[in-house]
Amino acid sequence: MAESTVSPTREALADFLRRRRDALSPEVVGLQTGQRRRTPGLRRDEVARLANMSTTYYERLEQGRGPQPSAAILAGLARALRLAPDERAYLYLLSGRTDPAAEHPGGAVDPELLAVMRAVSATSPAFIVDDLAGVAAQNALHTALFGVVAGLPGWEGNMFWCWFGTGRWRRSVLNSAEHQEAIGRTFVAYLRVFVAERGYDPAAAALVSDLRLASAEFSRMWDEHQVSRAPAPIMSVLDDRVGRLDFDYALMMSSRSRQRLFSLHPVPGTPTRQRLSRLSNVEGDSVSTYR
Known part of the structure; x- marks a missing residue:
């Protein structure tokens, strides 16, 4: 059975992995450059080895294929590619998972x-x-x-x-009432981001539900689906x-x-x-x- 068309998120994940791999110098991770190296960055097999996964699995990730990466796989990739905190969070976001390092x-x-x-x-x-x-x-x-x-x-x-x-x-x-409404609309747009980052979990859903019940103004603004x-x-x-x-x-x-x-x-x-x-x-x- 043929695999489904690659989603934009998986394409973004594949491109992100490729570009981080190309940008990472072998010397940074303690590898010899050698005279026959064709790329200034790491090879796929080197990333796979550093991340403790098979080369085939990593290649599928760079092709936008395969199953959703596990938390252990993502932790290995973040470590292997020397990702900064924002980059690591982005990696987890593209993979549909929550970065454990983001939880204080x-x-x-x-x-x-x-x-x-x-x-x-x-x-x-x-x-x-x-x-x-x-x-x-x-x-x-x-x-x-x-x-x-x-x-x-x-x-x-x-x-x-x-x-x-x-x-x-x-x-x-x-x-004024008009100006306060603009402030409130900005707050609702913030909340949209907060809720999405939490994956619409029960606590986030409860807050939105209770705000809807408490405030007709909030309910109207929430339905506008502004994000900012x-x-x-x-x-x-x-x-x-x-x-x-x-x-x-x-x-x-x-x-x-x-x-x-x-x-x-x-x-x-x-x-x-x-x-x-x-x-x-x-x-x-x-x-x-x-x-």
């Missing part, structure tokens, strides 16, 4: 993102979320503006629930202590986990930076983290 052990806050959050603590409200947007950590400025969210039970500690479910992150927002990691529009917040604050959003993804850092930065030309400085002096430089 024990639910701890990613140290890379935590360091950045601490570095901006005096100038930018910031918070870290896990791969379903549960708030894992907040710095003092974010807590001062939006209250403690990290560590709350159930969906109460979820960033999307705080916008659509309870609305607690919207109560002090000064943007673009920053949210400018958000304006009223704080009783310092007045109006205008923010741009920025997003940082960790190279070692699925966690993300969201930070709010003062819009140039507004008094936000000076007002945040006053707020920072009131609140101090502490960081709230929950495990």
